[in-house]
Amino acid sequence: MTLALYSGNLLAQSHEWTNLHDEELRRRAVKAAGEKDLPALVSLTTAFLTVQGKSGVLTSPRTVEAYELGVRHFVEFATAQAVNILRPGRHDAQNYINTMLAAGRKPAGVHLKVAAASALYRALRWAGATEADPFREARVPKDPTPGIIKRPPYTEDELADVLDRADTHAKFLLFLTAHAGLRISEALNLHWDDIDEAAKRIHVRSGKGRKDRIVAMSTSLARAARHYRGLYAPGGPDHTDGKRTTPPENVFRYAEMTTARYHLSKAFKLAGVDFRGFHPGRKYAGTRLLRQIKDFGRVAAHLGHESVDTTRKGYASLAADDLKDDLAGW
Structure with a gap:
């Protein structure tokens, strides 16, 4: 599946979700998570960043794209591992992290993927779809080697x-x-x-x-x-x-x-x-x-x-x- 990454006005894109009544917002978010509907979950996360994110509508295109790619990566993992996105198991988030590390991904890259997955869950909580916060206790090891x-x-x-x-x-x-x-x-x-x-x-x-x-x-x-x-x-x-x-x-x-x-x-x-x-x-x-x-x-x-x-x-x-x-x- 190919995603249409960041384009156009963030505010206009977010209206797909913010124009909904609370119950309809919750219903669509639950449906998207239950079906692991990747475009819908990406759209929901982007809307959340636009409304609740630190930079709001001024969030840079590169940041939006990074989060979109990160959400896609997590949803693909959840699909492959039969993870219930709305009700994840207590070890699912750490298993996601450990799977990336075992595959050779560097801690810095894992941090970026976890940030995107955490944003997805903040978006789902914002929509009223779940109370789950699986990455709150998950840990990514620090890389002691300086970036230089x-x-x-x-x-x-x-x-x-x-x-x-x-x-x-x-x-x-x-x-x-x-x-x-x-x-x-x-x-x-x-x-x-x-x-x-x-x-x-x-x-x-x-x-x-x-x-x-x-x-x-x-x-x-x-x-x-x-x-x-x-x-x-x-x-x-x-x-x-x-x-x-x-x-x-x-x-x-x-x-x-x-x-x-x-x-x-x-x-x-x-x-x-x-x-x-x-x-x-x-x-x-x-x-x-x-x-x-x-x-x-x-x-x-x-x-x-x-x-x-x-x-x-x-x-x-x-x-x-x-x-x-x-x-x-x-």
């Missing part, structure tokens, strides 16, 4: 090789992630007036948690931005190249992460470098900047992290012998 070790940044040589082979679009996108430290969603949502090459700064207006921030540009990034603007800004020779799917004020002609992944992975393949996603670029920015300024707070601000601990654990590290010069005179 499990998923290391790209190296200087790897980035240099890719930049040598990348086209203008891929090169500029890589600079935005590996020098400005932007999330891929932040990069793809940039408008032309967000980039000031002369002042060497970028105004991120769609950061995580809807937080704006100003990001400094490296000399190389500013140079790449000027070149890119000359080609693709409104009025530029390649602005209307027949491939644009975004409004003219958008910097990139595409807005989907899958499309960005396709273009960037092609550049990595040409360079003979393994493409490990967009985050290793952000980690490169964090680690290089930390080794230069040795200030986790400033690096966290550059990357748009609310907590310095996030930066320390997953996005930046100092060399093991970083203190050798400081200790030399002891």
